[in-house]
Amino acid sequence: MRTYKAVFSDIDGTLLTSEHIVSTATIEAIVSLQKKNIPFVIISSRSASCIYPILKKHHFQCPIVACGGAWIEDMNGRILSNEGMSRQTAATVIEFMTEKDFDLAWGIYSGKNWITNDRTDARILHEESVVEVESVEGTVTLLPDDAVVNKILCMCNPACILQIEEDLKEAFPTLSIVKSSSYLLEIMPAGMNKAKGIRKFCETIGIATEDSVAFGDNYNDLEMLHAAGCGVLMGNAPAAIRETFPGKVTLDNNHDGIPVALKDLGMI
Incomplete structure (x- = not known):
């Protein structure tokens, strides 16, 4: 053995x-x-x-x-x-998702920082209850210019997640975008x-x-x-x-x- x-x-x-x-x-x-x-x-x-x-x-x-x-x-x-993506890359992804008006909530992970777009969103409240940690509401601009963004987490409407995944992969072919549950999408640097x-x-x-x-x-x-x-x-x-x-x-x-x-x- x-x-x-x-x-x-x-x-x-x-x-x-x-x-x-x-x-x-x-x-x-x-x-x-x-x-x-x-x-x-x-x-x-x-x-x-x-x-x-x-x-x-x-x-x-x-x-x-x-x-x-x-x-x-x-x-x-x-x-x-x-390791991760630049703050600017993360900002570009967030801007794209906002313009597309995807049915999702998002969170940015950078080191020990967790920034979310709307802490009143039930999906974010659920995630906070699961991990037993409170996020900070804001945008990527809360991070220093040279910050490394390890991951963007998208908490999606399950009925829309496959289309959201497809649209993100088409728009950002250099990033790794993977479904990790019926409603979660993980966005990371390619190869991560x-x-x-x-x-x-x-x-x-x-x-x-x-x-x-x-x-x-x-x-x-x-x-x-x-x-x-x-x-x-x-x-x-x-x-x-x-x-x-x-x-x-x-x-x-x-x-x-x-x-x-x-x-x-x-x-x-």
């Missing part, structure tokens, strides 16, 4: 149950890995500031790969990587994804990406799952993904899918 040296986990639909908590069995699995000096790394489209509440609530520390791979920090909070994030993290700790395990449940996790030595899909993933996924499929996020798979792999 292969010896894996790092574990990466998506958050929503993977690490967290539908009640937005980390189960006791999963916490015990994380602790077990850490005792063996195997990093358990949270990797998410969320910003770092929207990941910290999970660590605080469940009383553990771990490295973070945030904003879909653009922001990386070690378990002590030291920044290892900070979770696969790049795990490769970069593995490089910083001196291991091969093939020596890692990755857990995910949605479309924006697929590149990461294929890049890892062992990609594990959660049982609650959309049926279209489960039916074609060539790797391992574990139980869903409400039935300890992560620790069950780690036991199967002989890691805990």
Whole structure:
């Protein structure tokens, strides 16, 4: 059996149950890995500031790969990587979406900053309640001229999201635009994804990406799952993904899918 040296986990639909908590069995699995000096790394489209509440609530520390791979920090909070688009590029995208009058709300993630366009919008209020962090209402001009924008998050009307995605991809072919749920679109620099994030993290700790395990449940996790030595899909993933996924499929996020798979792999 292969010896894996790092574990990466998506958050929503993977690490967290539908009640937005980390189960006791999963916490015990994380602790077990850490005792063996195997990093358990949270990797998410969320910003770092929207990941910290999970660590605080469940009383553990771990490295973070945030904003879909653009922001990386070690378990002590030291920044290892900070990539993204320019403030001007982000402003151009926002202007385009405003002119098109898309049915969406947006958020800009830059480092630990989270700026949204309308904090009275129910979609933004919902996102704030999920991540347990309040955004700052404003525009990209709140950021310094030389700021790096790690990601733009679009919270769309599900009935319109595919058309919005198509229009954005046509207007901005140099950006990476990916659907991460029935209503969320992630806009990042070209080539930025979770696969790049795990490769970069593995490089910083001196291991091969093939020596890692990755857990995910949605479309924006697929590149990461294929890049890892062992990609594990959660049982609650959309049926279209489960039916074609060539790797391992574990139980869903409400039935300890992560620790069950780690036991199967002989890691805990």
